[in-house]
Amino acid sequence: MIDILICDAYLYIDHEQEIPDGWIAIEKGRVHSVGSTDQPPPTAARVISARGRLVTPGLVNAHHHMYQNLTRSYAPATRMPLFAWLQALYPLWAGLDADCVYVSSYVAMVELLLGGCTTSMDHLFIHPRPRLVDEQFRAAREIGFRLYATRGSMTRAQEDGGLPPIALVQDEDTVMADCERLVATYHDPAPGAMGRVALGPVSLFSSSERIMRESLAMAERLGLRLHTHLAEDMAEDDCCLNLYGCTPTEQFERMGWASPRTWVAHYIYPSTSEIDRIARAGVGVVQCPSSNMMIGGGSADALDMRERGIHVGLGCNGSATTDHASMWMETRNAMLLGRAGHGPQAMGAREALDMATRGGAACLGWEDEIGHLRPGACADLVIWHASDVALAGALTDPVEGWLRCGPAVAGTTIVAGKVLVENGEPVMAALGDVLREHARQARRIQQRD
Ligand SMILES: [Zn+2]
Incomplete structure (x- = not known):
């Protein structure tokens, strides 16, 4: 039956x-x-x-930070560029604990469902307390949401040329041990999985070379996917030049990350030859239209990348730069960006919907089972x-x-x-209680109690 x-x-x-x-x-x-x-x-x-x-x-959200809904539309930071915005919010995010991550993930997943998203990755890169990703899987299991958690990390502090304060940075051994534990506990490579785990050092400007190399080695050993932010902001170019003497894409390639097991968020400032190299390497790219426009730092040329053979997905990336988590809205904004850049003949709803479904699924290496409705x-x-x-x-x-x-x-x-x-x-009966706790935790994180 x-x-x-x-x-x-x-x-x-x-x-x-x-x-x-x-x-x-x-x-x-x-x-x-x-x-x-x-x-x-x-x-x-x-x-x-x-x-x-x-x-x-169901739409596939290929880049997100669910915990950030605890600091949505945070007034002191609403007019800041990316690096200043991050530095304004790090002290608040330092208050993250297990309860925060549980309620923010729960709320994020319900919001995503209301916007037509059925599978989301989440890139949790701040770990001021242990076992936070576990709380995301608890929320996903209770809701019935398909979660591709990405164990993020920050391993390069301001003292070492990175962006985050030392208090939010972890050492590589701690990160890798937690990655191994999470994969053993939650990563299900079987068909129809409800939970998978990828590895995600946050960015070249806040991650050490050692964590990039060790994440790659673990991914190859355990058959995992890799994710990071790449070429998101012009300031990243300066940072990479100082740290590595090259562009973000060149450093990414030197680290051995340019492969089909990797998908990256943003990729706004590569050169044409870099885009072609990334395409040949099989790296997926996530455009985050609303977030990119909100932060005012440009956006990937999704149409051009698709024509060059890159799998392009869409992501909400927030909420705190975008402050919402509707994949419908991301899909619409991707269409508008494409038409604004290339004219009305270049893009319609179907190209945008294809990015939000098949494109996102390909970023997650899951295009056989999600992002389409074939038997x-x-x-x-x-x-x-x-x-x-x-x-x-x-x-x-x-x-x-x-x-x-x-x-x-x-x-x-x-x-x-x-x-x-x-x-x-x-349909979740617990949502009212979760929202009340979310309100309490948001006030605490924003130090408004
Ligand atoms: Zn992001």
Whole structure:
């Protein structure tokens, strides 16, 4: 018996297939079958009508820092460039503890679900107390969210030419031991995994060469993926020139990181030849449109990178530079950036949606199972909702209408075959208590009690 049948939908399966009047059947957490209404669907325990709605794969958030929702729109830092913004927030983030990470991750995942995201990576690079990533997996398990945690680290303090204060820096042995423990405990390489772990020294300007090399060695030994921020800000160029005598991309290549097991966030300031080398090496790139525009430091040329063969995903990167976590909004902003840079013929909703699904999945090395709705895929999908007012007059193309009108939010979000958002509302009974604790922790972190 099929668990859930969604019928009367406009189905976006992937970049190659759409079914205008279709159904999709879910069984045991997987897409069982898809079809159009002239092919009778299988009988199901539960039938959900998606009449007039677009159904897409769940969006994949390929770069995020969930804990930062504790310091959203922090007034003293809202007009600062990246490095100053980081230095203004480090002292607040030094207050992170297990309770903070649990509630901020919980809230972030619910917010992501409401914005149509079903799989997210998270890059937690501040570890003032031990066992913080464990709390993220606790929240993900309770919600039923698919989490690709990235154990970040900062190992180069201001005294060594880095950016963070010494109090927030860890030594390499501590970081690597925790990485090994987390991988042994939470990394599930099996198909349909709900949790995986990648290794993520934060950036070339706040990470030591030793942690870069040892992370690579561990990733090769254990079959893990690697992630970092790269070429995010012009100040990073100066920093790398001082520290290493070369550009960020050159140092990244010297460290042996330019390989298909790596995906990087931002990549705003490479040269054309560097982009071509990164493309040939198979490195994935995450564009973070809202964050990039908010911080005012430029944004990756996603269209150009796609044409050069790079897998480009999208990320929320925050919340504290973007202050929101809607992958719908990132997808829309990616489309707007592409059109602003290259003209209206260059990009539409489908290219942006492809980045938010297949592109992000490829960044995570997971494109076989997520980011599409072909039979056998993980049953991670969204029935989108926009108000009748917002969609009035949008008759000709449900995918373009979805991204050009709006705002669109998830009416129903399903992860691994389980309904986690229903009628636009999260189903988690604990959410109210979590939000109250989140408010308490945010006040404490921001030292407002
Ligand atoms: Zn980031």
